[in-house]
Amino acid sequence: MAGLVVAMDGPSGSGKSSVSRAVARELGLRYLDTGAMYRAMTWWMLRQGVDLDDPEAIAARSGEPEITSGTDPDAPAIAVDGEDVAGPIRGPEVTAAVSAVSAVPEVRRRLVAQQQAIMDESCRDGAGIVIEGRDIGLVVAPQAPVKIFLTASAEARARRRTAELTGTTVEAQQAAMARRDTLDSTRAASPLAKADDAVELDTTALSLEEVISEVLRLTKERTP
Template identity: 50%
Template sequence: MVVVAIDGPSGSGKSSVSKAVARRLGLAYLDTGAMYRAATVWCLDRGEDLTDQHAVAHAVRVMPLVMGLDPAAPGVELDGRDVAAAIRTTEVTAAVSAVATNLDVRSELRRRQRQIIEAEREGGFAGGRGIVAEGRDITTVVAPDADARVLLTANEEARLRRRSLEVHGAADATAVEATKDQVLRRDRDDATVSQFHVAADGVVTVDSSELDFDQTVAAVLDVVAQVTGREAARAPRA
């Protein structure tokens, strides 16, 4: 079964592109960044001090997290509660790096990510046809044996513009400036525990700086086809 690993910095488009690739290939989809965000919600709700790394790691180890793997509607549940909206709040965005850079938390969530990927490799969602997993360290640590490994990147200007449009609905100077912290600071913080700016050996770089969304999806699908021979279904007409 096909496993596609996609890493990249904030604003590179990896989440939306990965979902589209999964839909086109008929694969499951795993947003590993959402797992770190869910862990942050879990710790904040429990009143954990995020600077207490031992307490945070213990909380995450007992966290009852269920990840939805349908690329058309990837849900996130904590203890039976839908937290898909809660994990995208400003509060969580500001706090997630404190959780994501906790090495014991990363070890636990990587373990869960590998379990999900292996289950889909063997047979799970979509008839066990495989999975697209995206994040920061999927190509290098979580699934270095993936059939196709892609580093999706873009220059800083393009990434800030895209995230600004996503968060603020505008890409003027004021909106872009307001977006810098959550893009550049998070990348800087996360880069202390994972490498996602330069492709490792065997990982194909797709630079989307000058590509639109459809072109970026097509570029990633081309990589998958070249490596695995798996062709995508025809894109639906608008």
């Protein structure tokens, strides 16, 4: 599996993070959560008081923060200007705003370039990497030999997200996810979409262990 790139795409609540980390751990690969990078950029914009209804304002400042992402599946790390933001970027304020920031082309160009640099370094080192996000198979790593697109029913995704959070309901999460799905899939820059050569895996009726097992099987099947 040395030098292997696994592209893992899908909407929120489909199980990307848990599955990607487990697969990376099992195969001895590095791991990159691209969504955390967009959340980190959003956190910085909010902290700086940037008007997130103004794409030009976001674009103008998108080159300022230094975003550093770790690749250890057992301890994924994300920092902005040296500050650990792994906790703050998962808050409701960032979650509500990340789609708006992610839709700005200048933000995507900068972070996609950084993601590809991390991927290239992993391959040069012979380590290989599992990269998860929404545009991996189509934009970040179109050459990846293994592409998986995870899906699940809207209710299942909302249930999973509600279990991770406090002070929310399945109905509220389902509405929030529907809004984010629409924004992510209709943006002009790198929309959420399945690559033609990706394997779609519906996780609605599957346990986490079953999904991990199936992704491992598909990965080994498609790897010389």
